[in-house]
Amino acid sequence: MWTLGICGTFTSQEEEVSNPMMGEWGFHDAAAALLHDGRIVAAVEEERLNRIKHCNFFPDRAIAYCLREAGISLSAVDRIAVPMTETDADVALGQEFQGRLTSGRRIVTDAFAARFGLDVSDQLHFCKHHLAHLWTAFVPSGFDRALVVSLDGAGFDGAGGFESVLAGVGGAGGLELLVSHDDAKSLGFFYQRTIGFLGYTRFDEYKVMGLAPYGDPEVYRSLFRDLYELRPGGDYGIAGWSDFVARLAAAGLLDAARRKGAPFTQLHMDFAAALQESLETIAFHLLSHLRTLSGEPNLCLAGGVAHNCTLNGKLLYSGMFDELYVQPVAHDAGLALGAAYDAHFRAPGPVARPPLETLFLGPPLAEDGLERELDRWRELIDVERRPEIEAETARLLAQGSVVGWVQGRSEFGPRALGNRSILADPRPAENKGRINQMVKKREAYRPFAPSVLEESLHAFFDVPASARRFPFMIFVLRVRESMRLRLGAITHVDGTARVQTVSREDNRRYWELIREFGALTGVPMLLNTSFNNHAEPIVDSVDDAVVCFLTTDITHLVVGDYLVRKREVDLAAVATDRLAISLLPHQKLVARQPTRGGEEPRYAIESTAGRYFARGAAISASMFRVLTRATGPDTLAGHCRALGIAVDPPLTAELLRLWQERSVTLRPVG
Ligand SMILES: [Fe+2]
Numbered sequence: 001m002w003t004l005g006i007c008g009t010f011t012s013q014e015e016e017v018s019n020p021m022m023g024e025w026g027f028h029d030a031a032a033a034l035l036h037d038g039r040i041v042a043a044v045e046e047e048r049l050n051r052i053k054h055c056n057f058f059p060d061r062a063i064a065y066c067l068r069e070a071g072i073s074l075s076a077v078d079r080i081a082v083p084m085t086e087t088d089a090d091v092a093l094g095q096e097f098q099g100r101l102t103s104g105r106r107i108v109t110d111a112f113a114a115r116f117g118l119d120v121s122d123q124l125h126f127c128k129h130h131l132a133h134l135w136t137a138f139v140p141s142g143f144d145r146a147l148v149v150s151l152d153g154a155g156f157d158g159a160g161g162f163e164s165v166l167a168g169v170g171g172a173g174g175l176e177l178l179v180s181h182d183d184a185k186s187l188g189f190f191y192q193r194t195i196g197f198l199g200y201t202r203f204d205e206y207k208v209m210g211l212a213p214y215g216d217p218e219v220y221r222s223l224f225r226d227l228y229e230l231r232p233g234g235d236y237g238i239a240g241w242s243d244f245v246a247r248l249a250a251a252g253l254l255d256a257a258r259r260k261g262a263p264f265t266q267l268h269m270d271f272a273a274a275l276q277e278s279l280e281t282i283a284f285h286l287l288s289h290l291r292t293l294s295g296e297p298n299l300c301l302a303g304g305v306a307h308n309c310t311l312n313g314k315l316l317y318s319g320m321f322d323e324l325y326v327q328p329v330a331h332d333a334g335l336a337l338g339a340a341y342d343a344h345f346r347a348p349g350p351v352a353r354p355p356l357e358t359l360f361l362g363p364p365l366a367e368d369g370l371e372r373e374l375d376r377w378r379e380l381i382d383v384e385r386r387p388e389i390e391a392e393t394a395r396l397l398a399q400g401s402v403v404g405w406v407q408g409r410s411e412f413g414p415r416a417l418g419n420r421s422i423l424a425d426p427r428p429a430e431n432k433g434r435i436n437q438m439v440k441k442r443e444a445y446r447p448f449a450p451s452v453l454e455e456s457l458h459a460f461f462d463v464p465a466s467a468r469r470f471p472f473m474i475f476v477l478r479v480r481e482s483m484r485l486r487l488g489a490i491t492h493v494d495g496t497a498r499v500q501t502v503s504r505e506d507n508r509r510y511w512e513l514i515r516e517f518g519a520l521t522g523v524p525m526l527l528n529t530s531f532n533n534h535a536e537p538i539v540d541s542v543d544d545a546v547v548c549f550l551t552t553d554i555t556h557l558v559v560g561d562y563l564v565r566k567r568e569v570d571l572a573a574v575a576t577d578r579l580a581i582s583l584l585p586h587q588k589l590v591a592r593q594p595t596r597g598g599e600e601p602r603y604a605i606e607s608t609a610g611r612y613f614a615r616g617a618a619i620s621a622s623m624f625r626v627l628t629r630a631t632g633p634d635t636l637a638g639h640c641r642a643l644g645i646a647v648d649p650p651l652t653a654e655l656l657r658l659w660q661e662r663s664v665t666l667r668p669v670g
Helices: 046-050 060-070 086-094 104-116 129-141 187-198 205-214 221-225 241-250 266-294 309-318 334-345 370-375 389-398 430-440 454-460 508-521 542-550 571-578 621-628 636-643 649-660
Strands: 002-007 031-036 039-045 079-082 124-126 146-156 162-171 174-182 228-230 236-238 298-302 323-326 381-385 403-406 420-424 449-453 475-479 496-502 525-530 556-559 562-566 579-582 587-592 602-607 617-619 665-668
Touching: 002 060, 002 334, 031 060, 031 334, 039 046, 039 060, 039 334, 046 060, 060 104, 079 334, 086 104, 086 124, 086 146, 104 124, 124 334, 129 146, 129 162, 129 174, 129 298, 129 323, 129 334, 146 187, 146 266, 162 187, 162 266, 174 266, 187 205, 187 241, 187 266, 205 266, 205 309, 221 266, 228 266, 236 266, 266 309, 298 309, 309 323, 309 475, 309 496, 370 381, 370 542, 370 562, 381 542, 389 403, 389 420, 389 508, 389 556, 389 562, 403 542, 420 430, 430 525, 449 454, 449 508, 454 496, 496 508, 508 525, 542 556, 542 562, 571 579, 571 636, 571 649, 579 636, 587 621, 602 621, 617 621, 617 649, 621 636, 621 649, 636 649
Parallel strands: 002 079, 079 124, 146 298, 298 323, 403 556, 449 496
Antiparallel strands: 002 031, 031 039, 146 162, 162 174, 228 236, 381 562, 403 420, 420 525, 449 525, 475 496, 556 562, 579 665, 587 602, 602 617
């Protein structure tokens, strides 16, 4: 039995969309997941393949990959699951879809017919948003019974309205629902709108979680106490947007709001601390009631709020539950998996619920042909096959190298777990600022996570004695006090770290690498951060990895058995003369004529879809002319020759800047 789950909207990235729900950010984090008899075979977020962070387009690349990985065609799939009910689909998609009235089912069917030439109307299965989240938490947990909770921004509630919390009890008979809250009680939205004060927006929530430990929650505790109310029976209320603004104004704080890109002050850090504390207080209030109501000693958690690893760690230490399982793909990409689970596990007949053993579910590196793929970049890199790549990489890391590490299948979800990772020595405190600056080009306060050998967990981290595995980097744990100074690069200001344990069974090569590093240094642990820069999703393909390597200060790249070094060449010159320039399919060129005399026309690269997914950039008139004709595989220099434009240093510098920002794509010619 093959079950395909998908998440996303049903428009293509090339289309200009007219439905505001779909065209902006609704149905973000598009993905596909494929089950065979309830066991997950393949799963990937669309962003990894189309290179658009958090994109909400129809996940046609993700679907095609899942089918390819399984070696089947869409006609072999028994059920196709969508994470919304048919009523929700009618409300969200059906009304005036691109100017015509039609049903949600019709739109889903048409989307598959257009891409795959198949009528899938009889295979469609619809599942409520939060039910899908609950399935992702319960099925892989391995628990026979558990309290299962989804804490979220909001999802359709099955009847065209919105829901932000859904809780139930999972057992042999499936899920029995207990409690539901609408979007007025959304913990996700509470966090999301409040971080606007900190100059952050949607998808930035995890950054605030990292900022909070620098602040003192006491400073704004009373202000936040006025923004929520804890009520009997696990109930609570959250102030609306206008109340929030009024409270800020009354506290004289409106002018203190941080503008995007501006420095953080202690005030901002204290504000973040109070926000994080408020989230934890409300979540504990709700979960403690649900613990009593259900009588269940084990908890499964999903929904976007379950990515708050600090909250998860505090739940673990609180002892409120005997055991805790947090779905590592807790955000909406996980809905693809959850909807598929719903289709499979709600079917009549006996079912075994296989635990989720690995997140290495994405596209693999080519078994052969790796060298050929790397060879295409020979003008810029030296490539050598090394027989003992783990030992050699461990030596480089111990000597201070920052290594891009690409192996096997990519990870499903937002965490790099050792197959698409940037690695470094976890000991020197300066590595934190160094990597934030040299690779991520992001705020210096942002912490980095450690990967530690599973067998060494207790030597470095203060965790309950029974805890053995944290394979998905979704709990913030306490670094042992005696180890904090020694682990300067991964110990956060409050003495914690977002830990990943690595076992030989989880990932043999990564385990070997960490073990080798431990043999050299006495610390069987590495700093592990996702392999990407600030402007792109985590790298997936070899080309993605090489581009990130070339456009950051990462010192070495390892792909499979190959060690890659940068050649001593002028990157800008080679990029100009030897790499073909193009735009991604969702990008368009825009020329704006001046509205007043004396002004120059303005040129830009923009997105055809919602601005939330754009890598837009202002460009020069010359670059505009080049990109207008960059539909064939030619270099900047080639286009300039054809257009009679001089290739001057400003144009070359502009090319590099646009490449670093992933606003243009550069690939070897041929
Ligand atoms: Fe959700």
